[in-house]
Amino acid sequence: MESETNPSFQGKGKINKMMALNLLIVAIGVYVWWTVYQVLPDLSKWLTYKLLPIQEGSHLGSSVEFFLYDTPKVMMLLFLVVFGVGIIRSFFTPEKTRAFLSGKSEFVGNIFAALLGIVTPFCSCSAVPLFIGFVTAGVPLGVTFSFLIAAPMVNEIALGLLYGLLGWKVAAIYLGTGLFIAISAGWVIGRLKLENHIEDWVTQANAANLNIQEEKLTWNDRIIYGWDAVKEIIGRVWIYVILGIAVGAGIHGFVPEGVMASIMGKDSWWSVPLSVVIGIPMYSNAAGVIPVVEALLGKGAALGSVLAFMMSVIALSLPEMVILRKVLKPKLIAVFVGVVACGILFVGYLFNMIL
Amino acid sequence: MEIKVLGPGCAKCNKTEKLVQQVIKETGVDAKVEKITDMMQIASYGVFGTPSVIIDNEVKCTGKVPKKDDIKKWLGK
Numbered sequence: 001m002e003s004e005t006n007p008s009f010q011g012k013g014k015i016n017k018m019m020a021l022n023l024l025i026v027a028i029g030v031y032v033w034w035t036v037y038q039v040l041p042d043l044s045k046w047l048t049y050k051l052l053p054i055q056e057g058s059h060l061g062s063s064v065e066f067f068l069y070d071t072p073k074v075m076m077l078l079f080l081v082v083f084g085v086g087i088i089r090s091f092f093t094p095e096k097t098r099a100f101l102s103g104k105s106e107f108v109g110n111i112f113a114a115l116l117g118i119v120t121p122f123c124s125c126s127a128v129p130l131f132i133g134f135v136t137a138g139v140p141l142g143v144t145f146s147f148l149i150a151a152p153m154v155n156e157i158a159l160g161l162l163y164g165l166l167g168w169k170v171a172a173i174y175l176g177t178g179l180f181i182a183i184s185a186g187w188v189i190g191r192l193k194l195e196n197h198i199e200d201w202v203t204q205a206n207a208a209n210l211n212i213q214e215e216k217l218t219w220n221d222r223i224i225y226g227w228d229a230v231k232e233i234i235g236r237v238w239i240y241v242i243l244g245i246a247v248g249a250g251i252h253g254f255v256p257e258g259v260m261a262s263i264m265g266k267d268s269w270w271s272v273p274l275s276v277v278i279g280i281p282m283y284s285n286a287a288g289v290i291p292v293v294e295a296l297l298g299k300g301a302a303l304g305s306v307l308a309f310m311m312s313v314i315a316l317s318l319p320e321m322v323i324l325r326k327v328l329k330p331k332l333i334a335v336f337v338g339v340v341a342c343g344i345l346f347v348g349y350l351f352n353m354i355l
Numbered sequence: 356m357e358i359k360v361l362g363p364g365c366a367k368c369n370k371t372e373k374l375v376q377q378v379i380k381e382t383g384v385d386a387k388v389e390k391i392t393d394m395m396q397i398a399s400y401g402v403f404g405t406p407s408v409i410i411d412n413e414v415k416c417t418g419k420v421p422k423k424d425d426i427k428k429w430l431g432k
Contacts, residue, residue, distance in 0.1 A: 094418060121419075126365075128394050128397075129394070129398055129405060130403040130404065131403075133398075133401070133403025232367075327394075
């Protein structure tokens, strides 16, 4: 029975055939994707003004067109990015990342930890076991934090959405500043020598180095891995994307031009800290917050304030604090929030100043 | 046979437990399944990706929902 179900037991010829078929499917998929993507603007216009009895130039029309254009566009981009990153991720595991980081010195370690945070498969529900695994394996505390900050903040969903909605420049700025915050905040936390503020039971935890057999993945397996990532992630976030775009569409059509300039504009010094403070209790993921952010930018909000808001929503969340409380004493959590918030403030002010 | 599914209760962990139960039912293997949600206990197994499946104190997989065929293999079916 095994030989029927497990590809690795099949003959080589059959694997090659399967792989060729999969590659063909991927190629056709990309072609169809591209064709549909090209006709989206016209399609949304036609749907809004020809199919629905909505007048061109009205508030409602502007909202509906925005919604009908952005929803499929964002979904398609997410699909592509999640699939691509899924394939990249199949090369990384938390175990490998830990082994790699445990031998690194602090500053270099912070940089690698932040970079690996992007590509290592991570789910916020496993943040605690991961934290314990890193710390007990001798990864420095600050380096562990660099990883824990970068992993949720700089992710494929955020980058895909930013690229699709706001262009590659904003996506690149987000990537760069997100990494900067993860590296510098982790480094600062490492300097503060707070190792004794980890809950005691953590350091006594079993640091057994498990030898889980490394699976040999073929390209075929990696394509399947990417596809599974698409099903899993899109299945989880689609509702947030649609809600986010609906709110964004409402702002787009009904909020007057320039109204955000006074609240989140660059001229008021308090707009950046306010954005951070509002963002902390808001618990949303990148998928829900970025379409809203796009609409705010269109109404005169400054990029720095908006970046600060977005990072605060994604990187600093109350539920995550509650989870981390199991392994960190309150003081260390406070330091963590404080240091990351300072990093976000810095980024916010920087971009309000230079843009 | 003693099977432990480790996970704090995320969607993937629940899916893993269901899958394990299903395979046991289908194959008729005599096994006890225990779900472990406590962080401290999870950590004591030395795994740091959830969900994880442990069979007779041997870690079979971590950080992902296993495939049905894999579970069957672990159960010796």
